[in-house]
Amino acid sequence: MGTVIVVGAGIGGVTAAVALQRCGWGVTVLERSVTLGEVGAGISVWPSAVAVLTELGVKGIDQAAALSGPTALRKPSGRWVVGAADLGVELPVMIHRAQLHGLITAEFGPGVTVRTGYLVKTVTQDDSGVLINDELRADLVIAADGLRSVIRSALHPQYAGPRYSGYTAYRGIADVRADDGGETWGQAQRFGVTQLIDGRAYWYATANQPAGQGGDLAAVIRRYGGWHDPIPAILAATDTALQNDIYDLTLPLVPFATGRIALLGDAAHAMTPNLGRGACTAIEDAGALARHLQSAPDPLTALTRYDAERRPIATKLVKRSRQIGQLGQLDNPLAVGVRDVLMSVGASAARGAAALRKMKQSRRDHSSAGS
Incomplete structure (x- = not known):
């Protein structure tokens, strides 16, 4: 193996560092912040x-994370639109971003x-390697430097880059339990809540507004x-709220590999948070990148295969997440009413299909038992 520079020490970047270390690469992680860690909720x-994390040897996910509880979709009045059983989706585990980051970086070895405190300004490459700021050289560079990636801009100066979604997001943690999780969709605004392993409630909210307007608790x-309920009690038990305008990347996405440089995470495919898969997709990027570097005959082929695998997947997620956000942020009262009716009808159809599948499975099980 050789040497690789990972630019950016967010969740995607540090996962890539662990994955490449395990493959035998010498890894240097460059982080512009003066401290290593994550902020957020x-x-x-x-x-x-x-x-992917388990395969990379990251320990303690099960101890530090809680299974997301029953989820559902409601109106601001509290009336159910879609119940948990109707959704038919797998559930994630919930963890604080800082905890997850710490579990991953705990696997850093020699x-x-x-x-830290290193700002990447320039990147150039030739047939033998990549040069950062005319001073650091490596065989490969992994750009995990986020939504406004300096490296992506250098590689693709004509690319439009980040696109404002039209809504902002608030996030916070409240010192109360959140036994009834899920989302509430109103007119041009949404509120979601779930529970962390320590019993506290993690909440998030979205609202249509111009970029840069800001907001607080x-x-x-x-x-x-x-x-x-319990939204008022959750907010009353919250000390502070984080606020971030929501952006994703313009489609079509640029190639994830250019020569000896690969894009990863938000630098490659920043998406709105409506699917809750941004960081997870970055983790999966890291696993795929390491796998291709191990199996391909040379690094350039590995990066080409990485792009061929990950870009189509990420493109679909960016599109789907954007569409869900547009649906959830509808501002027209008539359109909101139609949306809620259609979702209720869809839920009824899902219940019927699930019941039919269960009945067929029961018959198959009974038949197998009798044979």
Whole structure:
């Protein structure tokens, strides 16, 4: 193997560092922040990402994460639109972003060097390697430097890049239990809640507004304080709220591999959070990248195969997440009413299909037992 520089020490970047270390690469992680770590609140980790982390030897996910409880979709009044049993989807585990980051970086060994407070300004490559800031050289560079990736911009200067979704997001943690999880969809705004392993409630909310307008916990209380229980109690038990305008990347996505440089995570496919799969997709990127570097005859072929596998998958997720956000943020009262009716009808159809599948399976089991 050789040397690789990972630019960015978010969840995707540190997962890539662990994965490449396990493959025998000498890894240098460059992080512009002066400290190594993550900020934020809760994060959903879906089974596919848990499988990658487990394969990479990351320990303690099951002790530090809670299975997402019963979920459902409601109106601000509290009336159910879609129940948990109707959704027919697998459930993720919930964990604080900082905890997940710490579990991954705990697997850093002597093959990983971390440099914090390092700002990447330039990247150039030739047939033998890649040069960062005219001073650091490696055989490969993995750009995990986020939504506004400096490296992606250098490789694809004509690409439009981030696209504002039209809505902002608030997130917080409350020192109360959240036994009834799920989302509530109103007119141009949504509120979701789930429970962390320590018993606290992690909540998030979205609202249509111009980019850069900002907002704080008081704004959240004004918007959602009159919604159904337990939302008022959750907000009352919250000390502060994080606020971030929501962006994703313009489609079509740029190639994830250019020569000896690979894009990973938000740098490659930043998506809106409506599927809860942004960080998970970055984790899966890291696993796929390491797998191809192990199996391909040379690094350039490996990166080409990585792009061929991951870009179509990420493109579908960006599209699907964007569509869910557009549906959830509908502003027209008539359109909101039609949306809720159609979702209720869809839920009834899903219940019927599930009952039919269960009946058929029961007959097959009975037949097998009698033979």
